[in-house]
Amino acid sequence: MENKSRRSFVKKLGVSVGAAGLVGGSSLLSSCNQVETTSGDTIKLLTSSGELVEVSKAQLKPADMPNLTEQQKRGRKGLPGRKFVMVIDLSKCRNARECMKGCQKHHQLRPEQHHINVLQMQDAEDTAPYYMPKPCQHCDNPPCTKVCPVNATFKREDGIVLIDNERCIGCRFCIAACPYSARVFNWFEPRDAEKYEGVTYNIEANVPQKKGTISKCLFSADRLRDNKLPTCVSSCPNGVYWFGDQNEDAVTNGTTHETVSFSKLVRDNAAYTLMPELGTKPRVYYLPPKDRAFPFQGEIEDHHS
Amino acid sequence: MEKTKSPEESRKLLDKITFDLTRSIVKRDELTHFWYFILIMFAGVGLWGWGIQIRDGLGVTGMRDYVSWGMYIANFVFFVAISLIGFLISSSLHLLKIKWSHPISRVAEQVAIAGVALAGIIIVNDMGRPDRFLNVFLHGRFASPIIWDVTVVTTYLTISVLLYYIPLIPDLALIRDRGGDDIPKWKMQVYKILALGWNGNAEQYKLVYHAMRVLMILIIPVGLSIHTVTSWLFAATLRSGWDTTIFGPYFVAGAFVAGAAAVVILMYAYRVRYKLGEYFENLHFDYMGKLLVFVCLVYLYFNINEFWVPAYKMKTAEGIHLRNLFVGSFAPMFWWTQMTGLIIPIFLMLFKFFRKPLPLAIISVFILIASWLKRYIIVIPTLEHPFLPVQNVPEHFKHYSPTSIEIMITIFSFAAALLIITVLAKMFPVITIWEYAEEKGVNKEILSEPKK
Numbered sequence: 001m002e003n004k005s006r007r008s009f010v011k012k013l014g015v016s017v018g019a020a021g022l023v024g025g026s027s028l029l030s031s032c033n034q035v036e037t038t039s040g041d042t043i044k045l046l047t048s049s050g051e052l053v054e055v056s057k058a059q060l061k062p063a064d065m066p067n068l069t070e071q072q073k074r075g076r077k078g079l080p081g082r083k084f085v086m087v088i089d090l091s092k093c094r095n096a097r098e099c100m101k102g103c104q105k106h107h108q109l110r111p112e113q114h115h116i117n118v119l120q121m122q123d124a125e126d127t128a129p130y131y132m133p134k135p136c137q138h139c140d141n142p143p144c145t146k147v148c149p150v151n152a153t154f155k156r157e158d159g160i161v162l163i164d165n166e167r168c169i170g171c172r173f174c175i176a177a178c179p180y181s182a183r184v185f186n187w188f189e190p191r192d193a194e195k196y197e198g199v200t201y202n203i204e205a206n207v208p209q210k211k212g213t214i215s216k217c218l219f220s221a222d223r224l225r226d227n228k229l230p231t232c233v234s235s236c237p238n239g240v241y242w243f244g245d246q247n248e249d250a251v252t253n254g255t256t257h258e259t260v261s262f263s264k265l266v267r268d269n270a271a272y273t274l275m276p277e278l279g280t281k282p283r284v285y286y287l288p289p290k291d292r293a294f295p296f297q298g299e300i301e302d303h304h305s
Numbered sequence: 306m307e308k309t310k311s312p313e314e315s316r317k318l319l320d321k322i323t324f325d326l327t328r329s330i331v332k333r334d335e336l337t338h339f340w341y342f343i344l345i346m347f348a349g350v351g352l353w354g355w356g357i358q359i360r361d362g363l364g365v366t367g368m369r370d371y372v373s374w375g376m377y378i379a380n381f382v383f384f385v386a387i388s389l390i391g392f393l394i395s396s397s398l399h400l401l402k403i404k405w406s407h408p409i410s411r412v413a414e415q416v417a418i419a420g421v422a423l424a425g426i427i428i429v430n431d432m433g434r435p436d437r438f439l440n441v442f443l444h445g446r447f448a449s450p451i452i453w454d455v456t457v458v459t460t461y462l463t464i465s466v467l468l469y470y471i472p473l474i475p476d477l478a479l480i481r482d483r484g485g486d487d488i489p490k491w492k493m494q495v496y497k498i499l500a501l502g503w504n505g506n507a508e509q510y511k512l513v514y515h516a517m518r519v520l521m522i523l524i525i526p527v528g529l530s531i532h533t534v535t536s537w538l539f540a541a542t543l544r545s546g547w548d549t550t551i552f553g554p555y556f557v558a559g560a561f562v563a564g565a566a567a568v569v570i571l572m573y574a575y576r577v578r579y580k581l582g583e584y585f586e587n588l589h590f591d592y593m594g595k596l597l598v599f600v601c602l603v604y605l606y607f608n609i610n611e612f613w614v615p616a617y618k619m620k621t622a623e624g625i626h627l628r629n630l631f632v633g634s635f636a637p638m639f640w641w642t643q644m645t646g647l648i649i650p651i652f653l654m655l656f657k658f659f660r661k662p663l664p665l666a667i668i669s670v671f672i673l674i675a676s677w678l679k680r681y682i683i684v685i686p687t688l689e690h691p692f693l694p695v696q697n698v699p700e701h702f703k704h705y706s707p708t709s710i711e712i713m714i715t716i717f718s719f720a721a722a723l724l725i726i727t728v729l730a731k732m733f734p735v736i737t738i739w740e741y742a743e744e745k746g747v748n749k750e751i752l753s754e755p756k757k
Contacts, residue, residue: 100697112698113370119696134693143543149451150437150444169440170363170433173451175373179543181691185373185433187364211362212433275692278543 072164075203075221078156084219085159086135086233087242087251087265089287093118093131094238094294102235106220108207110191113184115217116232120296129296130289133240135232136161136182136217137274137282144174144183153214159246159283160221164203165213174214179278183216219243229254238293246283315747322742323483326734329579330480331487337731344724351717354710355430363433365710371695372688372705377431379680380718383563384424385458385535386556386676390564391417391465392528396521405592407744408584408736409568412575414469415735416567419725421462421531427718450537457530464524469729470499471516475739478503479752492732505753532556539683545622546687549615555607561600562646563676566669569593571726573666575735584736587661594660597672601651608647625690634704635686638678646675 041057095118103115116135122128138161145153145161152168155161175183190196190209199208204221220230228234233241233254244251244262252259265271271285358365368375394413398406429435445452477500484493503509536556539547549555569590576585615623616631630639650668653659659668685705695703707715739752 112702114697117697119694147449147541149446149449150440151446167440167444168434169437171451172373172433173449173538175370176544177542179692181371181693184370186362187369188362
């Protein structure tokens with residue numbers, strides 16, 4: 001598949017550039033001071049505009065690591081030209097919870113904090129119960145970003161709703177505003193706070209987490225920048241998740257790596273969004289839990305205890 | 306206004322009024338010390354709790370990811386609510402040329418200042434990162450109701466302080482010139498400074514009247530806004546129980562009930578403690594009782610709308626919320642607030658006997674308690690029932706109950722509010738002397754002449 005091959009290509013490039021950065025970094029730089037014209041060695045590099053170029057090693061100069069504000073600036077802008085979208089196939093979910101585990105690891109969350117939560121649902125008394133993974137819906141009309149007093153949470157041009165925990169004042173208005181209960185708060189010091197002390201803040205993964213600030217699902221924006229699928233999508237063993245770009249009209253399954261047309265997938269399977277009557281316009285679509293691959297097991301937890 | 310008296314009579318009367326109304330400033334006995342001690346101790350304990358909260362995070366409270374606003378927000382709404390009485394009594398009634406409420410104006414302003422100041426403090430206490438408070442100004446987004454709230458609360462505080470201070474200036478000059486020898490020296494010094502060289506000429510009075518009038522008009526939109534915007538913090542969300550269009554007027558009506566009750570309690574306390582029976586007369590309590598009946602009826606009307614209309618339909622999420630209030634875990638609190646905060650007081654206050662000072666003060670205490678509980682059940686039950694089920698979290702995430710730290714900080718806020726009111730009452734007369742004397746027939750020349 002075209003998409004797939006491109007991804008692996010980019011991946012290889014990423015590896016080589018990364019290696020060049022790491023190994024080459026110090027040694028090359030120290031050497032390039034001394035040997036300015038002699039060496040004929042060249043190296044392949046990917047420019048920021050996506051072009052592959054070959055340069056002489058002698059011309060390498062240390063690049064500034066993106067500092068905090070630049071990272072935040074980049075994180076606020078998003079990936080140009082993209083419109084990320086997720087499709088969750090409820091007929092495939094069997095409550096394996098690998099998505100939840102992967103997510104909590106990636107975003108350094110405590111066990112009770114969920115960016116994605118697999119809920120047990122039952123729509124009416126006589127209908128069958130089913131499992132429903134619930135990440136942030138990344139609404140196109142997000143009630144949460146509207147109420148933020150300091151612009152700490154915001155909608156990017158690629159459709160992702162992010163949180164800047166360097167700016168969040170912890171008023172929790174966004175929690176109150178979110179009808180999907182998608183947001184969590186750091187009520188205490190975050191998990192392994194000592195371990196991550198002094199680590200530069202990565203806004204696209206919202207790590208390290210900070211006490212007294214909000215955290216939420218970010219569609220693993222840091223992985224998207226590296227052309228990888230979100231953690232939950234890749235972790236799923238059952239093919240529940242499709243993820244992709246609405247502009248390309250393509251979504252890839254995190255388990256099978258099959259890529260299909262987004263519009264055809266949602267059209268053919270009668271996809272729906274959660275609580276459309278609220279006008280939030282979610283970017284997460286659900287395929288109905290019919291012909292379920294795995295039966296619902298155990299007792300359903302009381303919805304509104 | 307009574308008939309103008311002879312200069313001799315006027316001087317005697319003015320001396321008596323000044324003597325009576327400075328009693329609160331002079332009086333300093335065991336009870337004063339004890340009262341200060343209690344307030345400072347409770348406020349101190351609360352501050353200690355606040356320290357623990359800053360050290361360990363908001364996790365020391367009972368709030369969690371689902372019920373993420375708790376008692377602090379209820380306190381905030383309560384303090385904003387009681388502060389609204391300042392605008393009703395010292396502005397609206399004044400502008401309507403209602404005379405009986407004049408001596409109560411300053412008490413109402415005391416409540417307004419204490420309430421709105423504590424609202425400001427307690428909301429900072431609810432922040433996860435109080436150290437980033439300045440972000441509100443550095444990165445403020447005007448689309449957020451919180452920014453509107455910060456704007457109107459600070460404006461209301463400013464106008465309330467001015468509305469307290471400007472009519473106070475002639476009084477300060479009066480005490481500076483005619484005050485008894487028993488007033489402590491340092492207080493006299495303060496009056497001298499704060500009186501701003503007032504000498505009571507016509508020009509100065511004109512300025513005071515003009516400034517008061519401007520402030521009284523300005524405070525109307527600001528006063529209405531502060532509680533309307535506070536209600537929008539809830540009404541701007543999609544949650545059942547908050548997602549309603551009448552929250553603005555509903556909150557304003559409720560605020561008048563709470564504030565009027567607070568004013569009655571203070572009037573009674575001053576009347577008894579500073580022997581001001583001639584100033585806070587039975588007539589004032591009678592009228593305040595009637596005012597309370599009126600605002601309670603308005604609030605009852607809004608309550609009926611707020612609960613009856615959705616209860617008739619019982620939409621899914623709304624139905625869960627209402628069942629929880631009517632017959633569920635919040636039912637005792639709900640019916641307590643409706644009965645002791647509205648229905649029984651309305652009924653009792655229809656009788657003249659219950660509008661006498663002591664019965665009215667007791668009823669007001671019940672109304673004030675119910676008002677606080679009412680804010681509690683406006684904030685918490687809605688959050689306990691989000692649209693999607695609450696699952697895969699520890700049991701204590703599902704139901705909110707305040708922790709001892711929250712209770713300590715709540716007590717701090719009440720102690721601090723009472724402390725502000727007490728300091729104001731001990732520093733400055735609780736009734737505007739010059740206005741009162743003038744209404745009793747003392748003319749302005751007498752007011753501004755020095756004692757001897």
